[in-house]
Amino acid sequence: MKKQIFFLLLLLSNTIFAQQKRVETSIDTTKNKIGAEFKLTLKTSVDTLSKVLFPNLKSFGQLEVIQSYPIDTVKNNDRYELIKRYGLTQFDSGRYVIPSVKVLINNKAYQTESIPVEVANVQVDTLKQKMFDIKDIQSANDTIGNWWKYLLGLIVLLGIGVGVYWYLKNRQKKKIEEEVYKTPIEKATSLLNNLEKKELWQKGEIKEYYSELTDIARNYIEEAIEIPAMESTTSELIAGLKAASVKKKMTLTPETIENLERVLKQADLVKFAKSKPLEYEITDDRNKIQKAILTLDSSIPVEIAEEEDILLNEAQRQKQIALQLKKKRNKRIVTSVLTVVILLLAVTFYLMATKGFDYVKDNLLGHPSKELLEGEWVKSEYGNPGVIVETPNVLLRTDMSKSLPKDGAALVKDMQSFTYGNWVDSFYLMVSTLHYKQETQVDLKKSMEAYLQYMETQGAQNMIVKQEDYETKEGITGIKSYGTFTRDNGLTSGKERMYYEILLFSQEGGLQQVLILHQEGDKYANEISERVLSSVELKHEDR
Structure with a gap:
């Protein structure tokens, strides 16, 4: 009987061991530099009907997932070997542990192995690296008076x-x-004078000169004698002019028509045959056009217009x-x-x-944060025991006693909170002090853990927490937690990544806290945080 029980226990232990080994865990290296990639590999072997679900995480412990690689599938006879890789990184040096996570195989959870890793600083060779002198003190920008520049x-x-x-x-x-004239002859005379002022033919632009010269003559004939001169050829224009002179009883001499026809034909040769008349010929042609226009205008019978027609025109x-x-x-x-x-x-x-x-x-x-940074800062004391801090604006008193759990609220004698903005804003600043009814030895680490849990209840997700000791300029010690988390953005219905910094101090059995929260990557908010935290002073109060 004892032998049977022994073999049964041995069989069960082998079965459990085999189940736990359904998922193999490995990593390419356990030591790496800051920001370098660790490649974590999870591998399992299942039959063709099994369903495997690998974890979809933003971070493994304190290591951030920078790349989740596609699953590799290798067929081995009637089984599949599934391989899932993750790219992990960390930007602070130290020793970390990649924790055990769950892999679901047919809705049954199997734990991976935890793996310790080490992140090392990048070594800087100060012997070969060129060194530079410390820069001189730079004067601050006159942010108040910049508005006049804009x-x-x-x-x-x-x-x-x-x-x-x-x-x-x-x-x-x-x-x-200049363009609106009373009569066609007034317009033609003005345009001829303007043409001479341009000095086109003197500049070698003979074609342009003859084109404008003949257009002035054609336009006058079309407006004054009312025949289609602009669209007609030279022959058609001359024929139409002769017919109109008979119809309108104009006293035109053959010489006037011949001079006009000669200039128009000369212009055709210049425009289409690239003819180049001599200077005296150009001057003579211009005079002939002017004389022809004046002769045509004087030969048109004058009609006595009534006063109403003059006023109408x-x-x-x-x-x-x-x-x-x-x-x-x-x-x-x-x-x-x-x-x-x-x-x-x-x-x-x-x-x-x-x-x-x-x-x-x-x-x-x-930029909202830039306007805060460049505005007029205020240095004030908040709470009891007092926290002296410099902020972009005066902090407003806020009642946060309702956020305390019932058990904790019974122990608190006095709680004062002062804030700028709200938790859901892109920038949030809070200073609070808490004093217990009885003398209590405050554990800052546990208090920090409690507050980080409270942040999660307010919507903080995937929190990365880093913690270190902190000391003010006066030598008062406390702890500092900082890191990032994601939260829902109510405006875009998406996710946004936030950066936070928390300072906790314990004086006279009480608790003092400074919290700064802003969007990650906001350089102006980073400068605000540095300035606020560097200005923190703690004041003792006699009770």
Whole structure:
């Protein structure tokens, strides 16, 4: 009977051992540098019908998961070998333990092995590394007076926009007055004078000169004599002009028509055959065009217009001027706005290229933490025993007695809390003091653990906790916990990563606490935290 019992126990122990070994645990190295990757491997062998569920964790103990690799599957006859790898890292030196975790095989849990690892500091060779002198003390930025720089920049941009607007207004108004004429002959004469002022043919732009010269003549004929001169060829124009002179009873000499035809044909040769007339020929052609226009205008029979027709024509002219002024005004506004926008974009891109995107975003669009950091700080005393601390704003008294458990609240004589912001904000600061009814030896480590558990009840998830001793400038000792956690973001319905720092002190049987909470990676909030914590002083009170 004893032998049977022995063999039965031996069989059971072998069975249990075999079950626990269903998951093999290994790691590529047990020693690594700060920030380097440990590769943890979990391996199991199952039949083809088994269902395996590996853990999906953000961290293994105090080691953060930086990469969760896909599962490798190796078929071995009628079984599958499943291999799951995790990339782990730690950014503080020390000895850590990768804890045992559960792997579910057919809804049954199997524990992995725990593995101790070591994270070492990066060695710095101070003999070969170039050393630099300590920098001189830098003067603080005058953050209070920076607003005038932005105001000055805005005034300059607006001044440029207004200057562009008025320049275009005066220029376009003058141009409109030149473009709107009472009669076709007045327009033609003015355009001929402007053409000579451009000095096109003197600059070698002969083709452009003849093109404008003949356009002036054709446009006059079309407006004054009312024949389609702009779309007609030279032959068609001359034929139409002869027919119109008969119809309108115009007294035209053959010489006038021949001179006009000769200049138009000369222009055709210049434009299409690349002919280059001599200087005297160009001057002669210009004089012929001017003389032909004047002769045509004088040969048109004069119709005596009634007073009403004169007033109507003048009203139409003024209406045309007003319409063109309105169009030009809208164009000036658009041009001025575009000029300011282009200048603003140019300055923005220059600052982004030289200072970086964050600098432009924080200084132009604003940053809540930056405004806190650069605001007027206040140094005050809070609670009893007093905690003296410098903060961006005065902390407001808050009733947090309801957060104490019933058993703990019965032992507390007095609790005072002062906060800036709320727990759900991107930046939160709290100073609290607690005094017990009876003299009590406070265990700071247990108190810290209790508060970290309270943070988890408030929504903190995947907490990474680091702890160290802390000492104020006056030599008062306490403990400091710091690290990160994730929480739900009510605005984006996603997750956000937060950074926290907690200081705990025990004086006269009481407890003093300083908590700072902000979004991870907020450089301005980091500077606020450093300044606040470095200013902490504890004051004894006689009771």
